[in-house]
Amino acid sequence: MTDLFRVVRADKGAVLVLPADGLDGAHDPHRVTLDRDGLLASEGGERLVPTVGDWLHVDETGPSLRRRTTALVRDSAGATSRVQALAANVDVVLVVEHLEPDPDLGRIERLLTLAWRSGATPVVVLTKADLVPDPEGMTSEVEAVALAVDVHTVSVPTGQGLDALRALLVPGATLVAVGPSGAGKSTLVNALAGRDVMETGERRADGRGRHTTTHRELVPLAGGAMLIDTPGIRGVGVVADEDALDTTFADVAELAAACRFADCHHAGEPGCAIRAALDSGELAERRFDSWRRLAKEAAYQARRSDARLRAEERDRWKKVTKEYQRGLRGSGRPRP
């Protein structure tokens, strides 16, 4: 017997799963307990921490994670820890940002980089259009930094822009909403689901403190699409790989490629196309700084992950050598 399940929620010691043929929301999820290390075998051979959106294959030999088609990963703190998968097998990443207070362009760029890195398609959703006098003008400002990305401006109370988002909910599609706390992710998920599946800030405006989403959860929608709500991401350690950065900042990458020196630091070298664009106003200082900050993080993460790989390789060899020596001892031959 083989069966396919989808992880709808991942907790510390267990995951909740729904059968692939029962993702219509009519079933109660099953609980799959994890072993003490919280890992599961995967198709690729590695043991992984399961995350929401993962497909779980179960047969006589036990559960095993299917290879992820896409993965939204963030940098987890600590020098030895690996990246943490926030969601897997996602088709569209909704980068949710409020219009009131003012949208944070740097945060949008950061989350777009996270989204591009995942392999899924990013879409920007600007919420609370009902609270600002000029949503169109603000949308244009965001469009100018979200290159090649669709930007939708919505309001849940008025229903503005929701149909355009519903068009993304094609059967079988998985969408994940990311953004800061209070951006309106849960409100949006509820509006798209047509029922209150996630608690929102509104519900506990009763003095018991504002509700904030505390866990990630996959919500199967009636039309066959699936939506993942995530807790507000505060200063996410974006795992910014270079390709993702070059996509988010295609304009900056193009300029940098036109600098006279291939290793230009854009710090006053002759023939620097970036400097020229900053001077002419073609490139905004804010955007350049945002790119530089993320590029620095990417370089740091790359060095750290190299160091980790080297350490793992060293450990592996230590083990191999030890086993070899043990083997020699066992065979009665002299140790080298």
Ligand SMILES: Nc1nc2c(ncn2[C@@H]2O[C@H](COP(=O)(O)OP(=O)(O)OP(=O)(O)O)[C@@H](O)[C@H]2O)c(=O)[nH]1
């Ligand atoms: N006026 C207005 N308020 C909205 C809109 N969308 C969300 N809100 C309000 O904004 C507050 C925060 O919304 P949530 O949906 O809880 O935000 P969230 O992004 O899920 O926040 P976390 O769970 O903390 O990550 C709530 O009081 C919502 O009612 C909107 O389109 N217009």
Ligand SMILES: [Zn+2]
């Ligand atoms: Zn330069």
